[in-house]
Amino acid sequence: MNLPEEIEVAAKQSYPVYLGAALEELGDYLQSLPDKIQHILVISHKKVSDLYLERLVKGLEDYRVDLLTVPEGEEEKSLERLSRLTTAALDCGADRKTLVIALGGGVIGDLAGFFASAFMRGIRFLQVPTTLLAQVDSSIGGKVAVNHPAGKNILGAFYPPLAVWTDFSTLNSLPWNEVENGLAESIKHALIDDEDLFAFFETQADSIRQRDPAIWREMVTRSTSIKIRIVSQDEREQGIRRLLNLGHTFGHALETEMNYRGVTHGQGVSIGIVAASYLANAKGSLTLTEVERIKQLLQRYDLPTSIQKQDPQTLLRRMQTDKKNQGGRKILVLPQGIGQAVVSEDCTDEEILAAWHKIIVENN
Amino acid sequence: MNLPEEIEVAAKQSYPVYLGAALEELGDYLQSLPDKIQHILVISHKKVSDLYLERLVKGLEDYRVDLLTVPEGEEEKSLERLSRLTTAALDCGADRKTLVIALGGGVIGDLAGFFASAFMRGIRFLQVPTTLLAQVDSSIGGKVAVNHPAGKNILGAFYPPLAVWTDFSTLNSLPWNEVENGLAESIKHALIDDEDLFAFFETQADSIRQRDPAIWREMVTRSTSIKIRIVSQDEREQGIRRLLNLGHTFGHALETEMNYRGVTHGQGVSIGIVAASYLANAKGSLTLTEVERIKQLLQRYDLPTSIQKQDPQTLLRRMQTDKKNQGGRKILVLPQGIGQAVVSEDCTDEEILAAWHKIIVENN
Ligand SMILES: NC(=O)c1ccc[n+]([C@@H]2O[C@H](COP(=O)([O-])OP(=O)(O)OC[C@H]3O[C@@H](n4cnc5c(N)ncnc54)[C@H](O)[C@@H]3O)[C@@H](O)[C@H]2O)c1
Ligand SMILES: NC(=O)c1ccc[n+]([C@@H]2O[C@H](COP(=O)([O-])OP(=O)(O)OC[C@H]3O[C@@H](n4cnc5c(N)ncnc54)[C@H](O)[C@@H]3O)[C@@H](O)[C@H]2O)c1
Numbered sequence: 001m002n003l004p005e006e007i008e009v010a011a012k013q014s015y016p017v018y019l020g021a022a023l024e025e026l027g028d029y030l031q032s033l034p035d036k037i038q039h040i041l042v043i044s045h046k047k048v049s050d051l052y053l054e055r056l057v058k059g060l061e062d063y064r065v066d067l068l069t070v071p072e073g074e075e076e077k078s079l080e081r082l083s084r085l086t087t088a089a090l091d092c093g094a095d096r097k098t099l100v101i102a103l104g105g106g107v108i109g110d111l112a113g114f115f116a117s118a119f120m121r122g123i124r125f126l127q128v129p130t131t132l133l134a135q136v137d138s139s140i141g142g143k144v145a146v147n148h149p150a151g152k153n154i155l156g157a158f159y160p161p162l163a164v165w166t167d168f169s170t171l172n173s174l175p176w177n178e179v180e181n182g183l184a185e186s187i188k189h190a191l192i193d194d195e196d197l198f199a200f201f202e203t204q205a206d207s208i209r210q211r212d213p214a215i216w217r218e219m220v221t222r223s224t225s226i227k228i229r230i231v232s233q234d235e236r237e238q239g240i241r242r243l244l245n246l247g248h249t250f251g252h253a254l255e256t257e258m259n260y261r262g263v264t265h266g267q268g269v270s271i272g273i274v275a276a277s278y279l280a281n282a283k284g285s286l287t288l289t290e291v292e293r294i295k296q297l298l299q300r301y302d303l304p305t306s307i308q309k310q311d312p313q314t315l316l317r318r319m320q321t322d323k324k325n326q327g328g329r330k331i332l333v334l335p336q337g338i339g340q341a342v343v344s345e346d347c348t349d350e351e352i353l354a355a356w357h358k359i360i361v362e363n364n
Numbered sequence: 365m366n367l368p369e370e371i372e373v374a375a376k377q378s379y380p381v382y383l384g385a386a387l388e389e390l391g392d393y394l395q396s397l398p399d400k401i402q403h404i405l406v407i408s409h410k411k412v413s414d415l416y417l418e419r420l421v422k423g424l425e426d427y428r429v430d431l432l433t434v435p436e437g438e439e440e441k442s443l444e445r446l447s448r449l450t451t452a453a454l455d456c457g458a459d460r461k462t463l464v465i466a467l468g469g470g471v472i473g474d475l476a477g478f479f480a481s482a483f484m485r486g487i488r489f490l491q492v493p494t495t496l497l498a499q500v501d502s503s504i505g506g507k508v509a510v511n512h513p514a515g516k517n518i519l520g521a522f523y524p525p526l527a528v529w530t531d532f533s534t535l536n537s538l539p540w541n542e543v544e545n546g547l548a549e550s551i552k553h554a555l556i557d558d559e560d561l562f563a564f565f566e567t568q569a570d571s572i573r574q575r576d577p578a579i580w581r582e583m584v585t586r587s588t589s590i591k592i593r594i595v596s597q598d599e600r601e602q603g604i605r606r607l608l609n610l611g612h613t614f615g616h617a618l619e620t621e622m623n624y625r626g627v628t629h630g631q632g633v634s635i636g637i638v639a640a641s642y643l644a645n646a647k648g649s650l651t652l653t654e655v656e657r658i659k660q661l662l663q664r665y666d667l668p669t670s671i672q673k674q675d676p677q678t679l680l681r682r683m684q685t686d687k688k689n690q691g692g693r694k695i696l697v698l699p700q701g702i703g704q705a706v707v708s709e710d711c712t713d714e715e716i717l718a719a720w721h722k723i724i725v726e727n728n
Contacts, residue, residue, distance in 0.1 A: 012376070079443050082519070083512065090514045118482075118519040121509065145485065148447065150454045155446070155482040157521065 007225060009160070010232035011142055017164040017228060019221050023052060023128070026165055027059030030099070033162075037099045037124070040065045041089055043112035044103040045072055048130055051173055052103060056128070066092040070111065074260065077111045077146045079155070085115045099124045099162070105131035105178070106138035110153070113144030117159035127161045130170040132182025133266075136189065136223040139164045141231035141241075151321075152252075158236065166224070168217055181266035183208075183301050184247075186223035188273060191294065192243045193226045195339030198297070205300045243341045246333040247272030250355070253318035254307065263307070270303035271359055273335075279347060279355040280334035290338055305359065312356035316349060371589060373524070374596035375506055381528040381592060383585050387416060387492070390529055391423025394463070397526075401463045401488070404429045405453055407476035408467040409436055412494055415537055416467060420492070430456040434475065438624065441475045441510045443519070449479045463488045463526070469495035469542070470502035474517070477508030481523035491525045494534040496546025497630075500553065500587040503528045505595035505605075515685075516616075522600065530588070532581055545630035547572075547665050548611075550587040552637060555658065556607045557590045559703030562661070569664045607705045610697040611636030614719070617682035618671065627671070634667035635723055637699075643711060643719040644698035654702055669723065676720035680713060 004021035008014055018029070030037055040060060042053065046069045057065055068088050070076050089098070100123060102112035109127055116125035129139035145156025171179075190197035200219070201208070207215040227244070234241040251272030255263055263271075277294050280286035295305045319330055330352065335341050368385035372378055382393070394401055404424060406417065410433045421429055432452050434440050453462070464487060466476035473491055480489035493503035509520025535543075554561035564583070565572070571579040591608070598605040615636030619627055627635075641658050644650035659669045683694055694716065699705050 079447055083443055086512050086518060087514050090518070118521060120518065121507065121520045121522055143485065148450050150451050154450060154454070154484065156485045157482060158485055 004166075005221065007228050008232075009140065009142075009228050011160045011235045013160045014232075015160050015163055017140060017166065017224065019166050019168075019224060020217065021165045021167050023055040023165075023167045023170070024058045026056060026101075026126075026128070027062065029163070029165070030060075031062070037063060037097065039063065039094060039098045040101060041092070041094055041098055042067045042101045042103050043085070043115070044069055044108055045105075047072070048104045048108070052130065052170055056101075056103060064093075066094075068092075070108065072107075074107060074147070077107055077153075079146055079148065081111060082115055082118070082146055085111075086119065089115075089119060094119070094123075096120050096123055099126060101126045101128055102139075103128045103130065105129070105134045109134055109138050110144050110156070111146060113159055113161070114146050114156050117144055117157040122159070125159065125161045127164040129164065129166055131174055132171055132179050132220070133185055134182075135166050135168075135171070135220055136182055137185040137227060139166070140224060140227045142235065166220075168213070168220060171216065171220075172211070177264065180301065180303060181264055184266035184269040184273075184298075184303055186219060187297060187301070187303075188244070188246050188269060189223045189226040191273065191335055191338060192246050192333070192341040193230065193339065194222070195337075197222050197226070198338050202297055202300070205297075209301070242331070242343050243333055245331075246335065246341055247276055249319055249330070249332055250275040250315075253315045254310070257310065257315055257318050267304050270298050271305065271307055273298065274305045275355045275359045276333060277335055278358040279332065279351060280336065282351055282354060283334060283344065283347070285334055285336040285342065290335070293338065294335070306361045307359060308361050310356075310360050312353050312360060315356050316353055319352070368530075369585065371592050372596075373504065373506075373592050375524045375599045376522075377524045379524050379527055381504060381530065381588065383530050383532075383588060384581065385529045385531050387419040387529075387531045387534070388422045390420060390490075390492070391426065393527070393529070394424075395426070401427060401461065403427065403458060403462045404465060405456070405458055405462055406431045406465045406467050407449065407479070408433055408472055409469075411436070412468045412472070416494065416534055420465075420467060428457075430458075432456075434472065436471075438471060438511070441471055441517075443510055443512065445475060446479055446482070446510055449475075450483065453479075453483060458483070458487075460484050460487055463490060465490045465492055467492045467494065469493070469498045473498055473502050474508050474520070475510060477523055477525070478510050478520050481508055481521040486523070489523065489525045491528040493528065493530055495538055496535055496543050496584070497549055498546075499530050499532075499535070499584055500546055501549045501591060503530070504588060504591045506599065530584075532577070532584060535580065535584075536575070541628065544665065544667060545628055548630035548633040548637075548662075548667055550583060551661060551665070551667075552608070552610050552633060553587045553590040555637065555699055555702060556610050556697070556705040557594065557703065558586070559701075561586050561590070562702050566661055566664070569661075573665070606695070606707050607697055609695075610699065610705055611640055613683055613694070613696055614639040614679075617679045618674070621674065621679055621682050631668050634662050635669065635671055637662065638669045639719045639723045640697060641699055642722040643696065643715060644700065646715055646718060647698060647708065647711070649698055649700040649706065654699070657702065658699070670725045671723060672725050674720075674724050676717050676724060679720050680717055683716065 004018040007017045040063045100116040102109045127139040129135045142158050142160040145153035148154045247269045251268030255268045277291045368382040371381045404427045464480040466473045491503040493499045506522045506524040509517035512518045611633045615632030619632045641655045
């Protein structure tokens with residue numbers, strides 16, 4: 001087998017991430033595992049399995065493979081879907097030795113991962129991420145979850161996969177609006193940890209937009225490596241891992257206020273990064289020139305840097321219920337120049353309001 | 365504080381079990397923890413909290429305490445109840461720093477434990493077991509779960525508690541039929557691991573039936589210690605921990621066949637132990653005299669050793685779907701003399717049928 005790049009994620013149970021792997025070669029990898037697998041349960045969307053299951057099962061001829069498809073959409077990350085997966089899994093004879101493969105984006109990864117963590121108190125689980133967001137972000141770090149009417153990702157687990165099997169070629173079929181969700185996270189990674197990668201995004205914008213394979217390979221590899229480096233230092237999000245929330249506290253308030261309509265996750269993060277940048281500027285850790293540089297980069301990728309017709313006070317209230325807050329205090333991540341960031345617990349409501357004002361465009 | 369006996373459970377995250385602790389002194393223990401607690405969520409049955417919450421909160425005056433009560437019954441160990449607990453927990457301001465206390469029997473322990481394992485991907489959890497079964501069995505070993513229409517305990521986790529806080533005095537109010545459920549497990553512990561304890565159950569039957577406090581303290585302590593010893597060697601149930609299933613494969617088939625009516629869990633286990641003993645006798649690892657000794661001890665505690673009007677073939681089929689089976693083979697635990705047991709993977713269907721026949725009484 002043509003070996004892909006392998007990076008180890010340090011965790012309570014560490015696991016390898018194979019970057020540039022081929023779907024067809026997953027079987028060879030499974031053969032090499034000490035504890036043999038007999039039954040495989042692939043969980044996917046119909047669209048994704050139509051595109052890629054055939055390639056994947058080419059390598060899995062030695063195993064009994066079942067496919068369970070889940071309807072599209074964030075709302076399928078639910079306890080109800082978990083319950084149906086349980087019934088379906090038992091119907092096709094899943095047991096403690098079954099391996100769950102998540103073939104899809106972050107929704108499939110989070111749902112299948114939480115299912116695998118809970119089914120018979122935990123069975124083996126492998127990530128095959130097929131969106132840019134899943135490759136550079138959600139497949140790495142062991143977080144899995146479902147949503148609940150009372151909050152996003154409110155029920156879940158830290159459940160490291162057996163491995164992450166990343167085939168870059170699956171990104172070819174990804175619609176551009178989905179690419180943008182991943183780009184927002186990739187640019188965020190660069191901003192908090194890697195000024196060189198930030199510059200790469202600036203200089204390679206045309207090639208990235210044209211999906212140049214060599215440039216994409218480099219972009220995904222470097223961006224994934226940042227996430228691996230960070231979660232390897234802090235699996236449980238008690239320290240440095242919190243930096244990954246840059247842009248998310250603002251973005252999440254916006255997404256919930258707009259009821260997840262009219263703004264994608266990537267757009268929310270993009271606007272959130274800009275708001276956090278203005279706040280960082282007010283706190284003295286970022287120059288206005290740097291704020292402009294960040295905005296220009298996001299705009300280069302058609303990511304929004306402002307929003308219309310929103311009420312800053314309402315958005316501020318939305319931030320109050322963020323599950324990352326502790327004891328009522330708002331915890332925010334602020335860029336510190338390009339390529340570094342800090343967690344701040346001392347932003348006042350006035351300062352946050354001022355940041356919201358900066359990114360809200362008054363309609364005439 | 366008057367220190368209870370402390371036994372450490374070895375596990376990926378090891379934890380202490382305090383035997384003979386006082387409800388009122390839990391607060392002192394919490395004060396001694398390095399990572400401070402502010403908010404406590406007690407999950408309990410109304411009946412149990414009416415009896416014991418007042419004593420418990422005496423020691424918790426330094427904390428914000430909320431109580432969530434769950435209706436009685438095994439059917440409340442469900443995803444629906446998990447969902448409601450989530451809403452209720454958020455309503456009373458639970459966050460990542462909240463400590464969940466399970467105050468009750470095995471139903472509360474399993475449900476509250478699974479809730480704590482999943483809420484915000486895992487918050488702290490403490491067991492305060494108040495049934496004999498919970499004290500000697502379910503609070504030890506880190507298994508938590510909910511049921512699903514497709515199977516008992518099918519969704520869950522290995523989620524070690526912060527600690528187990530066992531106050532023997534709570535057992536005073538336990539109805540005798542509930543005591544029996546715990547006794548069946550305690551006798552099982554003796555049978556698989558401790559011939560002396562088995563003899564103790566024989567000689568002390570009258571004192572135990574009269575709930576002599578000193579004798580109970582000894583019985584609970586010794587029986588709990590066996591479970592601790594076993595799970596400390598094998599947290600994930602891959603080896604020796606499987607011995608704890610003695611009587612359960614037979615008993616579980618009976619319970620499901622009877623739809624959990626007409627036979628309690630303890631009665632099912634008791635009959636199951638006898639069936640397994642006959643099977644062990646057929647396989648040559650137990651004498652008929654020993655089978656009789658086991659039956660007599662169970663009868664001393666009014667635990668049943670036979671059942672009427674059941675079809676062995678049907679019960680055999682029920683055993684086919686046991687989640688402990690692997691690759692279609694039935695895995696059974698057989699006593700090997702008194703005080704030892706072995707896992708057997710080579711019992712034929714004929715041998716199992718013969719064991720069922722031994723414990724089924726033909727009606728006239
Ligand atoms: N666990 C984590 O650490 C973590 C981190 C970030 C985000 N997330 C979660 O990830 C989810 C979002 O993930 P997402 O952005 O991948 O969305 P998604 O999984 O919904 O995928 C987006 C769309 O792309 C389609 N798709 C997937 N692969 C494709 C391919 N190769 N070609 C064509 N279409 C394809 C999907 O069917 C879907 O319609 C959210 O639920 C979020 O909470 C989790
Ligand atoms: N996690 C494990 O390792 C494990 C092991 C064995 C059993 N279990 C689970 O445990 C459950 C059974 O537990 P259980 O037998 O404790 O049943 P239970 O929790 O339903 O309690 C039995 C009854 O006793 C009442 N009660 C509890 N404490 C009392 C007290 N001090 N005084 C008076 N009444 C009291 C309860 O309200 C309930 O009505 C099952 O769901 C089983 O699956 C789990």
